[in-house]
Amino acid sequence: MPVFQKILASIRTHRRWTIIGLLFGAAVVNGLDRQTLSVLAPTLREKLGFGSVEYSYIATSFLVAYTIGYTFCGRVLDRLGVKLGLAIALAFWSLAGVMHAFATGWLMLAVCRFMLGLGESFNSPSAVKAVADWVPVRERGLSMAISSNGNVMGAILAPPLVSFVAIKFGWQWGFIATGLAGFVLLAVWWKHFHSPEKHPAITKEEREYIQANRPQTTMARPKVAMWALLAQPICLGFFVTRLMTDSITYFFSFWLPDYLTHSRGFTLAMIGLFGWLPFLASDIGGPGGGALSDWLVRRGWNSIKARRAMMLFAACLMPLANVAARTDSAWVALALIGVLLAAQSCWMANQLTLISESVPRENVGTLLALSALGGSLGGICSTLLTGRILATYGYVPVFTGLSVMHLLAFAFLTWSQVRQQRRDIRAA
Template identity: 35%
Template sequence: MHHTETPAMPSLSRGSIGDKIRGAFAVGRTRWVMLLLVFLATTLNYIDRAALGIMQPILAEKMNWTAMDYANINFWFQVGYAVGFVLQGRFIDKVGVKRAFFIAVLLWSLATGAHGLATSAVGFMVCRFILGLTEAANYPACVKTTRLWFPAGERALATGIFNAGTNVGAMLTPMLLPLLLSLWGWQAVFIGMGAIGFVWVTAWAIKYYNPEEHPSVRKSELAYIQQDPEPEQPQVPFSRILRMRGTWAFALAYSITAPVFWFYLYWLPPFLNQQYNLGISVTQMGIPLIAIWLSADFGSVGGGILSSWLIGRGVKATTARLVSMLIFACTIVSVVFAANASGLWIAVLAIALAVGAHQAWTANIWSLVMDYTPKHLVSSVFGFGGMCAAVGGMFMTQIVGHVLTATNNNYAVLFTLIPTMYFLALTWMFFMAPRKVETVED
């Protein structure tokens, strides 16, 4: 690999937001195209999984599901997700993100389409298990792509942008599903969603390359991406990864907070429908959910901008991430007021603030693990943490089902517990997160 002289690096500490954006594009745009690809994958990922929550009233009526049937369907998705996270993360580091992500999206698209053939709760459990097993590749692959293509000062922003795809997917689903259900029926909706995945797979196969291999990346952009070089380290057994301090710093903190998003994704539609009798139409259920997920988009990108701005002002990366996470944890307290809100839009506002802050939190915890993890191991470390989070999500769905059954569908206890989870996770990260890139000891 050859280099030209190192380009001037865009300043994150001076000038307007517009100046910073223009500066970020000045050295080249290829990395943003790569980011667009993983953003679209994340959007597709969440359309495929969020559809079940929107269609739950229809499917529950047609198949006589109970609250525990629905909880068990989501539980088996989490089982597949937990197993898939650790397997997919390791697979991505071994064979490369291009090949591994191609296979994963191809398989999860087939699994999505298979939902249209299910005729019982058990059938949906099988389909959700396979979907979870394959969709687990999304975040390790996105994090790996971001780690490869972006320097530290841009990682939180890039992470916030691709993670905004979760909210775009969750927002598009209530916008489009009522119309598609009326035109096609629920079986064809699942098959159609699966077909969209094949379009993305084709684009990924044609467009994605790692930075050093990309045929059209500018030398100035490649030098900018690699401005913080790190020594080459060999692949290591998974047992050594489990001895890294950063692996456990991330795994426990993420397993405490990530299940909250599963709660929002799976249980917000039933909660709003129960409390305010909304139905599933765009005007009734769709608009409140769109407002919530739109705020999550702002939180996801804004959370990345905040820590990137702090880094640009001279704050160390780890400190910038932790300070940002503290601010967002305080914001999440708003969700306590949702359960007993006096009106729909007061509840929506309380939930929207919390969901937006959650996504901002997530952009920073993911960036933090990228900061201290060697790039050739980042998918493995993230995959292990994701597995732990998915196990936490399995317990979350069961806890939610039992709490709602025991309290006659009262959500107050659940909304009250949520903020404490973030303060616990933040305390753990403060004491355990490494302050520089870890080396793997023999």
């Protein structure tokens, strides 16, 4: 009991962790709604009669909407604020999730996925912008990892929850149950989220601590048009890096249940029992990588070098994808996929933190949206290509391609950072 009271007292005096909890909850619902289709994909392919190519179109429609959403969601959040902007998006994507239950073919599923993607495109920029407003630099890596890993927790919950509901009540109820969860969260979000300047329960000490520890950046002008950011080498670097590496997240989010079904012989019940394990590893990798980079910062490392070190470590694990695709053991493959997702989560947590520390806070939402636009474009191309490759060659070439992307992306990001430093020196 005293321990519980201490925890409550800590939360009352550190309201920023309550905000991180809300962002985590929004990301859980986001990931749950997104992953419901993936869990049910083998069932829907049988019930509604479509193949891997049509499924790639359904998944791509989500990414196309994501891409469109990223062209304007950053500006919307910068103008409306995180509270109202994410509330509108949450209501929209939750309604879209429920509408999946009424699909009668792959084309209607594609329309529903488009609507879902349009709403969900607001989630990640909202989290990054909120963390930039609420969290000091020394706590930001862990905070970003926790908030972003809500998507992973949604992916962990989806296989057992959705498969249970689908087996018990029918596949339509899988979509209805996960969609309704979003409306429950909406009420909690609207009641409890505020900016540091307006939060009714924050202490004066915490508000001053947050404001005093917001980072200074080297970019001289506080407001830059979205596409003008690409003229900054570091911004171009983030765009291309996510273009190359977000595809592994989309691949396992969209195709893992299908891979386990058609390449490893899993049933829907087996997916419910074991399909969440790789995402559990991902949920460990993100906070772990974020906490380690924060630990390095607290011990005197430059924050950018700390984030980059963890990204390089994650990139060096990605060639294990070659082993996962070629092993004869389904369980070894599942374990290695868990390692890959943990590394990807570590990479993403530190990459998002690096983005938030690379531009003035007024442009964080815009740069995050721009970089995520690159990730969506990469996801669109890779998902369409995956559908075609699977129909002809199977999964081995896909795993092989994914194994090298992070190392190439890290090299490009390093080059862009060097160019940015030289440009800043000349400008000074």
